[in-house]
Each structure stands twice: as C-alpha cells, then as structure tokens.
Amino acid sequence: MKDPTFKINPKFRLTTKHLSVVWHCIDKYTVECEATMEIPDRFIYQDKTGIELIVQYHTVIMDIVYHDSTNFETKKVQKWLRELMRDIMLRIAKRVLPARVKYWENMKGLHGSGVTVKRLRKNVLGYCTFNNHIALQPFLVIFKQDWMDGVILHEMAHYKYKHHRKSFWDFLSMLIGEDSKMVKVKDNIAMSPYYNYYLYLTKNK
Ligand SMILES: [Zn+2]
16 A cells, blocks of 8 residues: 655645635744634644644634744654544544434434444454444545445444345345445545545554
8 A cells, every 4th residue: 555645734635524624824923822822622733943833623624724934844743733633533523423323223224232433444444243333434534425324334234244245235235225236435435535644644653
C-alpha cells in the first residue's frame, strides 16, 4: 500500500456530510488574541514562536485558523493535526454510526446486541461477533452514506449467518434490494479520494 504524500495544510480539503474542514488565514496578532479566549472545543497549537494554530470544532465543522507564518511542514504540527482530526472523527462516529445501525435495525426488523465504534485494523471496516455485537471503523463517517450503509448492512446480515457462504450473500441481497455480490463497498472505499486521508490519519508516526 502506498504511503500518502500529502500533508494537512490549507490545501487539504475535506467536505463531507458529517465533517468539513474550513481554513481561515488571519494575522498573527489576531490569532494570539483569539487564543486567549477559553471556548469549549477550541484547541491551540503553540511552539516557541507563539500560537501557530487554533482549531474550533462545532458539530460538523472543523475551523482551522492560522497565520502567514504558520509552518505546516514540521512533524510535530502534522502529528498534532492528525491526532486532533482523529479524535474529532471518533466523536462524530460515536454519535452517527450507532444511530445509523439502530435506524437499519428498525427498518429491517433485525436486532443485534450493540455497537462499538473504535479503531480497527487498517483494512477492517467492521465486524460482527458471535453474540451479534457490531464493531465499526470510525472513518466510515467520511465516506458516502451508501458505503456506510453497505458496511452496516453487511455486518447486520451476520446476525443471521456467521459466514460468507451463498446463504449469507442471498440474505444480504434481500436486505439491500440488489445483488450483494455486485456491491463492492470495500473497493469503492479503497478507490475514493478520501481513502488516502484515512490512511494518513490512521498512521501512528
Ligand atoms: Zn462479513
């Protein structure tokens, strides 16, 4: 798998239903003033030259305020932004994904024993345990609704069949109303432009 080459800087675009990143360049003095205000969900990045970044999070928007001389090239600033974005996505996912599972459970009259949203191994989008407990990857919230639903319905089909044999795919086809073998959620996600973001945000160093 190739390593993403981009950095999180003002060229970074993320515009999705559940989270959008909005960049604001203002003068350093105003950045310093704003940083003195204590506001919930405001995160400040500071180095020896002063305040470099302010991130303000509210529901679906992550405002990132910087100034002309903010340096986005350092490992430290990238790590800070990456971890913050990861935390915010996890918060969003914990609100959005279990609610979506509940929605589909009610629609399909098919009930499991609960949902956990947590970081899973890189190529795992979700899984279902033997006790019908679903675990989902938080990054599903930045992909298309159809794909998020595709992963959820796949895991819900495991409530009934704990394997990937024909009876499983037939049942899933019935749930989604089309041939489940033709729906390649994992491939779609891997080819989506946001997949690189997902790889970058999940890397540890
Ligand atoms: Zn499966």
